Amino acid sequence: MTTPEFTSNRDNFCYRHPDRQSFVLCQRCLRTICPECQTQAPVGVICPECMTEMRRNRTPAQRRAQRRWIGAVAADTRPLATYAIMALTAFVGALQLFVPVISEVLLFAGVYILPGIPGIPFQPWRLLTAMLVHAGIMHFLLNMLALWMIGRSLEPMLGRARFVALYLIGGLGGSVAVACFDPRIATVGASGGVFALLGALLVIGRHIGADIRGILVVLGINLVIGFVPGFHIAWQAHLGGAAIGALIGLIYARTRRPAQRVWQIVLLAALVAALLAIAFLVPAMVLGIRI
Numbered sequence: 001m002t003t004p005e006f007t008s009n010r011d012n013f014c015y016r017h018p019d020r021q022s023f024v025l026c027q028r029c030l031r032t033i034c035p036e037c038q039t040q041a042p043v044g045v046i047c048p049e050c051m052t053e054m055r056r057n058r059t060p061a062q063r064r065a066q067r068r069w070i071g072a073v074a075a076d077t078r079p080l081a082t083y084a085i086m087a088l089t090a091f092v093g094a095l096q097l098f099v100p101v102i103s104e105v106l107l108f109a110g111v112y113i114l115p116g117i118p119g120i121p122f123q124p125w126r127l128l129t130a131m132l133v134h135a136g137i138m139h140f141l142l143n144m145l146a147l148w149m150i151g152r153s154l155e156p157m158l159g160r161a162r163f164v165a166l167y168l169i170g171g172l173g174g175s176v177a178v179a180c181f182d183p184r185i186a187t188v189g190a191s192g193g194v195f196a197l198l199g200a201l202l203v204i205g206r207h208i209g210a211d212i213r214g215i216l217v218v219l220g221i222n223l224v225i226g227f228v229p230g231f232h233i234a235w236q237a238h239l240g241g242a243a244i245g246a247l248i249g250l251i252y253a254r255t256r257r258p259a260q261r262v263w264q265i266v267l268l269a270a271l272v273a274a275l276l277a278i279a280f281l282v283p284a285m286v287l288g289i290r291i
Helices: 004-008 048-057 060-070 080-098 101-106 126-132 137-158 160-181 191-207 213-225 235-254 258-287
Strands: none
Touching (some): 080 126, 080 137, 080 160, 137 160, 160 191
């Protein structure tokens, strides 16, 4: 029930539509805005006035860079790949509730990518399948919320194919980082892919002249949380995903023209090959195993 104190406080209502209750603030001016007045920003939302001011203050170079990023995908800005990833992850998460063994089948540990270990099967696909399972409902919800928030901004900017490639290679990078630090650690979750999106958004945002301070704060907080005792978070996957995502963001930024598309594919393939080589060599060295 709404109290008189609540209704008398105009900060609880949209500043452009005083009859509409809202709890969402513009990221720049911190005024309350209703859903109709919200425009998605790299992190959070902004109001129409701030959006107009941002567009007016952009330099010619920033406007050209923005057009290069969105020109090829402006026809359809729906983040369908983001929704598809969320739906697939939710489907596997629902199966976990009824068939708990799925977690054990899909989780990742470095020992599963080392052939010849007695009693442990060689299952390299776990490098990616770990992204589909989570350690609990809160773990799942937090990752999917982050994916939804970032994907709505980043996927229309990159296009679906590049967005999916970024997410999967970033998840691969997170798994490889876990295997390199300790091949015996078992891990689950989409954190590697999510942090790759953050890392790429940081680099691309800087490239087009966007305000990246909010992204830096979010990325920094989440990285620090991984080192706090008691949270049981695979900080290795966070660090690896963010680093690979930033590298992919740099590749996208430097090969954004259609004439450079072949180089973009070659560089991404080389990155995947390098990650796989590291995944099969470094954990074996850590464990003292000859392959």
